[in-house]
Amino acid sequence: MIAFRYGSRVHRIALATPVALLAACAWTGPGAPKPHTPPAPLTTDTVVIDLAPGTTTLAAPLALPAGAREIIVRGHGRATLSGGITIAAPNWRAPDERLAAALPAESLAHVRVLELPAAQLSRWPEGLAGPVHCGHTVPMPVAPTEVFVGGRALTPARWPNEGWATIERIVDPGSVPRNAEPDTPAAQRSTEPARGGTFVPADRSRLARWQRSGDAWMQGYWNWDWSDEQLPVASVDPAAGTVTLAMPHRYGLAQRGRFRITNALGELDSPGECWIDRGSARVVAWLPPGDERAPVTVSMLAEPMIRIPSGPGAPRVTVEGVTFECTRGSAIVGTGVDGATVRDCTFSNVGTRAISLDGARCSVTRCTFTDIGTTGVHLEGGDRATLTPGHHRVEDSTFTRCGRLQRTYAPAIEIAGVGHALIRNEISDLPHIAVIYAGNEHLIEANHVHHVVQETGDAGAICIGRDWTAHGNVLRGNLVHDIPGSDARYQNAFYVDDMASGITLEDNLVVRCNWGMLIGGGRDNVVRRNAFVACGKAIMYDARGVGWMAPHIADPATSTLHRRLAEMPVDREPWRSRYPSLQSYFTDRFGRPVGGVVEGNALLATPLGTIEDRACVTESGTVALPAPAGEGLAAECDRLIRAACTGNVRIGNARLGPVGPARVPPLTPPG
Numbered sequence: 001m002i003a004f005r006y007g008s009r010v011h012r013i014a015l016a017t018p019v020a021l022l023a024a025c026a027w028t029g030p031g032a033p034k035p036h037t038p039p040a041p042l043t044t045d046t047v048v049i050d051l052a053p054g055t056t057t058l059a060a061p062l063a064l065p066a067g068a069r070e071i072i073v074r075g076h077g078r079a080t081l082s083g084g085i086t087i088a089a090p091n092w093r094a095p096d097e098r099l100a101a102a103l104p105a106e107s108l109a110h111v112r113v114l115e116l117p118a119a120q121l122s123r124w125p126e127g128l129a130g131p132v133h134c135g136h137t138v139p140m141p142v143a144p145t146e147v148f149v150g151g152r153a154l155t156p157a158r159w160p161n162e163g164w165a166t167i168e169r170i171v172d173p174g175s176v177p178r179n180a181e182p183d184t185p186a187a188q189r190s191t192e193p194a195r196g197g198t199f200v201p202a203d204r205s206r207l208a209r210w211q212r213s214g215d216a217w218m219q220g221y222w223n224w225d226w227s228d229e230q231l232p233v234a235s236v237d238p239a240a241g242t243v244t245l246a247m248p249h250r251y252g253l254a255q256r257g258r259f260r261i262t263n264a265l266g267e268l269d270s271p272g273e274c275w276i277d278r279g280s281a282r283v284v285a286w287l288p289p290g291d292e293r294a295p296v297t298v299s300m301l302a303e304p305m306i307r308i309p310s311g312p313g314a315p316r317v318t319v320e321g322v323t324f325e326c327t328r329g330s331a332i333v334g335t336g337v338d339g340a341t342v343r344d345c346t347f348s349n350v351g352t353r354a355i356s357l358d359g360a361r362c363s364v365t366r367c368t369f370t371d372i373g374t375t376g377v378h379l380e381g382g383d384r385a386t387l388t389p390g391h392h393r394v395e396d397s398t399f400t401r402c403g404r405l406q407r408t409y410a411p412a413i414e415i416a417g418v419g420h421a422l423i424r425n426e427i428s429d430l431p432h433i434a435v436i437y438a439g440n441e442h443l444i445e446a447n448h449v450h451h452v453v454q455e456t457g458d459a460g461a462i463c464i465g466r467d468w469t470a471h472g473n474v475l476r477g478n479l480v481h482d483i484p485g486s487d488a489r490y491q492n493a494f495y496v497d498d499m500a501s502g503i504t505l506e507d508n509l510v511v512r513c514n515w516g517m518l519i520g521g522g523r524d525n526v527v528r529r530n531a532f533v534a535c536g537k538a539i540m541y542d543a544r545g546v547g548w549m550a551p552h553i554a555d556p557a558t559s560t561l562h563r564r565l566a567e568m569p570v571d572r573e574p575w576r577s578r579y580p581s582l583q584s585y586f587t588d589r590f591g592r593p594v595g596g597v598v599e600g601n602a603l604l605a606t607p608l609g610t611i612e613d614r615a616c617v618t619e620s621g622t623v624a625l626p627a628p629a630g631e632g633l634a635a636e637c638d639r640l641i642r643a644a645c646t647g648n649v650r651i652g653n654a655r656l657g658p659v660g661p662a663r664v665p666p667l668t669p670p671g
């Protein structure tokens with residue numbers, strides 16, 4: 001099924017049918033089906049790999065032929081690349097006696113068992129994978145094997161079925177790895193052998209069933225509201241009422257923490273839960289109502305589905321119109337990549353990052369990301385020393401339910417380096433941050449972000465942190481709404497955290513958020529012409545550098561802020577001319593938020609908030625708009641959100657819109 005078009009210097013390779021199972025990845029391997037073996041070396045300019053409608057299953061990354069200047073991977077119809085097993089007509093059966101004895105009695109009538117086909121399993125030599133250690137600062141390398149029914153992941157059997165359980169008492173917080181790190185102030189630094197913590201759950205009625213559930217793990221916000229970590233259970237002692245973890249939590253366990261047990265067969269007690277018996281290759285599940293006959297997919301592939309080539313002579317790669325789903329690893333990755341384009345693609349039920357590229361001029365356009373295990377799109381590029389832009393772009397794309405497995409620091413979009421643009425994306429339904437940016441001169445404009453930071457605190461929808469040299473970033477014309485919270489947990493729309501400096505936030509509209517903008521003590525941050533509607537407070541511009549953070553910037557040998565500033569040549573060009581104020585951060589009012597500007601912002605049914613150091617941060621031109629009474633405010637919020645999504649809005653001095661993906665017709669690939 002290969003079509004060559006030498007005349008036009010285009011080489012076409014067609015993966016024609018869904019039964020091309022595995023062939024796509026086996027061009028160069030032993031036993032590769034002849035029809036999919038590209039002639040080598042290629043001397044043509046462009047290779048087009050046509051994916052026919054239907055599912056092509058990958059047991060290894062899609063092989064891209066060498067020698068071409070350009071490769072286009074093009075999907076036709078609903079062409080899908082899957083990294084797992086598909087069972088179109090599953091034969092669910094009642095559990096056997098041994099399994100029944102391990103299940104909760106109330107589940108017996110509902111739980112069914114599905115044997116996974118050995119012939120298909122054998123294609124992935126690594127087999128079925130169990131839970132992995134992951135969380136904040138422990139990026140999930142590859143997700144566990146998951147089971148998807150009707151397109152949604154089953155939940156590894158857990159308790160509580162919704163939300164989190166609380167801790168009554170800490171017996172032993174365990175060791176605290178964070179205290180051994182080099183940026184911990186010397187007075188607080190300590191090193192001890194790794195030791196999992198022990199605690200007493202507030203509800204101890206289920207410890208006996210946990211004790212019988214081998215291979216159980218616990219996922220928790222064990223100490224801070226923004227640091228999740230999934231850790232294996234070492235032991236459960238029903239008599240003592242204690243649980244001991246097999247590994248320490250980064251910050252040590254705290255009584256204020258919350259947790260849930262997961263992958264515990266004894267907790268399989270509600271629709272949508274499952275447990276994978278890896279030893280006998282069976283899925284044990286209480287299926288969602290009506291899903292008994294739905295196709296089942298099981299994620300298997302640990303490697304990326306497409307690895308973009310790099311280096312001298314590497315082809316420029318375009319991926320368009322392809323659906324990626326059901327895989328344990330990433331969909332598209334590349335290091336040192338120039339000019340990769342991903343457009344009109346769909347990513348769902350991906351285990352880790354959907355796209356991770358480093359290099360220059362890569363773009364992600366009109367793509368949809370749903371139920372991503374960790375981060376949706378991660379892009380790095382550009383040179384900070386010379387402020388050379390990387391020119392990556394993410395635009396007109398939609399992100400829903402990222403951070404599905406790793407709950408914190410797994411945003412929809414993460415960018416680092418210099419000079420990238422995030423334009424007209426819509427991001428919603430996340431436990432933690434929507435966008436993390438680091439570096440310089442990024443443009444984040446006309447994005448629509450809502451219902452994020454749903455499970456965490458001390459976090460914002462769009463965040464940067466702990467860098468005096470973060471200059472030149474512009475966040476403009478974004479709409480952020482519906483982030484409820486409290487003063488105690490300070491959820492916010494825009495977070496310039498831990499003295500990050502040199503950032504401009506302008507013409508943004510913030511509706512129904514706890515706090516609008518939290519500027520954590522940095523210098524040279526400009527907050528102008530934004531509008532805040534029905535928020536708990538508009539702005540908190542604090543002075544933490546002379547407060548709780550003072551010990552963290554007192555010693556240049558341990559301070560992350562000092563280290564990051566020392567890494568940038570701020571006294572040489574182009575830094576010296578472009579960001580001259582950086583010359584005086586240590587000599588002019590060290591630690592204070594010098595150069596902060598709060599100007600021309602509009603408040604509607606929202607208090608301004610707090611500016612802690614008004615000698616350093618100037619406030620002017622704030623206007624309070626008349627607020628509709630009673631239910632009129634809710635209607636006005638809805639009206640403003642709709643208006644900003646569909647057209648141009650002016651409220652106070654802020655001008656923005658339309659936000660979110662441009663409504664353009666979908667790609668119609670050529671036949």
Ligand SMILES: [Ca+2]
Nearest residue numbers: 158267268269
């Ligand atoms: Ca359960």
